[in-house]
Amino acid sequence: MSKIKKILILGGGFGGIKVLKLVQKKFKNNPNIRISLVSQDNYFLYTPMLPQVSSGLIHPNDITVPIRKLCKQAEFYHAAISYIDFEQKLVTITREFDGKVRALDYDYLVISLGGSTNFFKNNNIKKHAFAIKTVEDAISIYSQVINMLESAAQTSDLDFKKELMTFTVVGGGFAGVETIGEINQLVRDSVKNFYPSIGKDNISMNLISSKEFILPELGPKLGKMAGEYLKKVGVNVITKTKAIDAGEDFVKLDNGKTIPCMTLIWAAGIDIDPVIAELDCKHHKSGKLKVDKYLRVSGHDEVFALGDCAFVTNPITGEPYPATAQNTIHQSVTLVDNLYSLIVGKTRFKEFSFKSKGIMTTLGRKVAIAVIFGLHIKGPIAWLIWRTYYLSKLPMFEKKFQVATSWMADLLFKRDLTFIGLIKNKYLTKVDIKSDNSSIKDFFKD
Ligand SMILES: Cc1cc2nc3c(=O)[nH]c(=O)nc-3n(C[C@H](O)[C@H](O)[C@H](O)COP(=O)(O)OP(=O)(O)OC[C@H]3O[C@@H](n4cnc5c(N)ncnc54)[C@H](O)[C@@H]3O)c2cc1C
Structure with a gap:
């Protein structure tokens, strides 16, 4: 052996x-x-x-x-x-x-x-919603937002403009809340700085959560506080509600309402x-x-x-x-x-047990909410703690430097709005590349 x-x-x-x-x-x-x-x-x-x-x-x-x-x-x-x-x-x-x-x-x-993202076997939602799980998902959402801004700036049909400017995120956990916080900031800043013809009153941001309050991991007090903050910055926080269907330009809720919207982002669960x-x-x-x-x-x-x-x-x-x-x-x-x-060859093993010392999330520019060692912290201090902590945990110095530089640029300059379209992919079918690694077994011959 x-x-x-x-x-x-x-x-x-x-x-x-x-x-x-x-x-x-x-x-x-x-x-x-x-x-x-x-x-x-x-x-x-x-x-x-x-x-x-x-x-x-x-x-x-x-x-x-x-x-x-x-x-x-x-x-x-x-x-x-x-x-x-x-x-x-x-x-x-x-x-x-x-x-x-x-x-x-x-x-x-x-x-x-x-x-992977769990669409709960709803093919319509899977087809029409964006996910926020992979880097491709995040790039797609960014492109979609810019595309919607460019399209809304070119239409005089008010109903259509409103549909283009409606963004709905489903899922009141960290991924959903942070995504709506980010997109809300991007859309509102962009309309103000570069797309004045759209009009800020035509923007609509929705966050749908099936729970009684968002961010259940933070408990009712902070969860409700986070919801109040998002409402203040223009997000409709709709709780105790599920999204049950979607199409190209709408999302249907289990309370009987339908939201006309061109952008639906699904952050509502994990599939295996x-x-x-x-x-x-x-x-x-x-x-x-x-x-x-x-x-x-x-x-x-x-x-x-x-x-x-x-x-x-x-x-x-x-x-x-x-x-x-x-x-x-x-x-x-x-x-x-x-x-x-x-x-x-030891026979004693360690049991896994862990108690979290804290949990935190961002809600938009210079605002976050956190529970650290039982202390409730919110606002710019929590945001600063979030940035410091997560930057320190990012592997490799060069990546920390890149993120810090991007954050700095965002404080100094207005956001980039470049729209990059689809990318061509090349797939190899006829080239045979042999491997000499002995731990690989050729399983099926080509
Ligand atoms: C938007 C978002 C924000 C989040 N924010 C936080 C946060 O602030 N704090 C926090 O603690 N957690 C956060 N999480 C949760 C955290 O990302 C996950 O809990 C964590 O990534 C789980 O680690 P993992 O190794 O199990 O899976 P992953 O990190 O998802 O890694 C899975 C790996 O397996 C690979 N893989 C999967 N299937 C295959 C296959 N069939 N073949 C080959 N490779 C495969 C993938 O490419 C990937 O490399 C967030 C998650 C999301 C999506």
């Missing part, structure tokens, strides 16, 4: 990257450990700042970190994972550039594949990747992987899972941990300690 142990990490998001970093540290220069990471994106995406990309405040690659820059002692595969076989300990991957299928074998597997859903192991009814207190997938001691694709129960409250980057990062630390113990 080979002395070399293969650790395979699936996903290059918060969980995958943190596990990679810690595993590389634990097994530094160890020739008997081979680490590999697979992700369909060749970059790590810093999602807490994604809404700022959707408003053009920062640039897409300010918050993306190429995974290869983080691979000090690991092999990276830019590929989509299409199948995980626990029995044979193989993961089937499809290369991005030519669509060819291969398989990677492993001794230890870490699954951190996150999730089909690769995860199909796995032969215990799942929660949401589709997430059930893990034990050591973050191992039930019934498979050499397989660990964390982050948005894992169902991790808080041992103190009995409730599941919410799907946040903060929880995922803390899970990574426990997971890597346990993975290390398993590899070196």
Whole structure:
């Protein structure tokens, strides 16, 4: 049997990257450990700042970190994972550039594949709504907003102008609230500075939440306060309401009302990747992987899972941990300690438990709301804390510098309104590129 142990990490998001970093540290220069990471994106995406990309405040690659820059002692595969076989300990991957299928074998597997936007099986909403999950989503929203501004500036039909200037975000969690806050700022500033013919009274911003108040993670007091602030800056906050259907130019609500609007953004839930859903192991009814207190997938001691694709129960409250980057990062630390113990033959493992010290969100320019060590903070101080904290957590100095520069530029200059159209893609079908890596098995011959 080979002395070399293969650790395979699936996903290059918060969980995958943190596990990679810690595993590389634990097994530094160890020739008997081979680490590999697979992700369909060749970059790590810093999602807490994604809404700022959707408003053009920062640039897409300010918050993306190429995974290869983080691979000090690991092999990276830019590929989509299409199948995980626990029995044979193989993961089937499809290369991005030519669509060819291969398989990677492993001794230890870490699954951190996150999730995708959940449209709750409503195909109309899926077809007509924008999501806010990937960097492409954020770029699409930004282009859509600029396109709507340009279109509204050229029509004299008042009803049509209002439809073009109506933006509806569904989802009262962090992603939805931060996105409406950003877009509201962008549209109102742009109309004032560059599109005076549109008229500010024709702008309509809606935030729809099924809950009694927005930002339930912050509790009723701050959630209601955040709602009041958004109303003050021109956002209609519609609570206890669900969006049930959508078309090209409308969104229908379960209270019987229909909002005519050309831009619908869906930030209302997380769906599980089909690769995860199909796995032969215990799942929660949401589709997430059930893990034990050591973050191992039930019934498979050499397989660990964390982050948005894992169902991790808080041992103190009995409730599941919410799907946040903060929880995922803390899970990574426990997971890597346990993975290390398993590899070196220790029999004692650490139980995962974490109590958040704080939670915060931005609501627009110079306004945020936070609970830190139980203290409620709002306004510019919370906004400054948000910026300082999230900038400090962004990986790599060069990215921190880029974001700080974009923020500075936004304080000094007016927002960029460039509209860039579709980009052509080239796909390779006839070129055969051979790999000489022994951990790759040619699965299906071309
Ligand atoms: C707009 C937005 C704002 C947010 N703001 C905050 C915040 O302020 N604070 C906070 O704590 N949390 C925030 N979150 C939540 C946070 O982003 C997630 O909880 C966190 O990313 C979960 O980490 P993960 O590793 O499980 O998944 P992800 O970070 O989503 O990573 C999943 C990785 O798996 C890859 N992948 C998925 N499927 C496949 C496949 N089939 N093949 C190959 N690769 C695949 C993806 O490309 C990605 O690299 C926000 C989320 C969003 C969308």
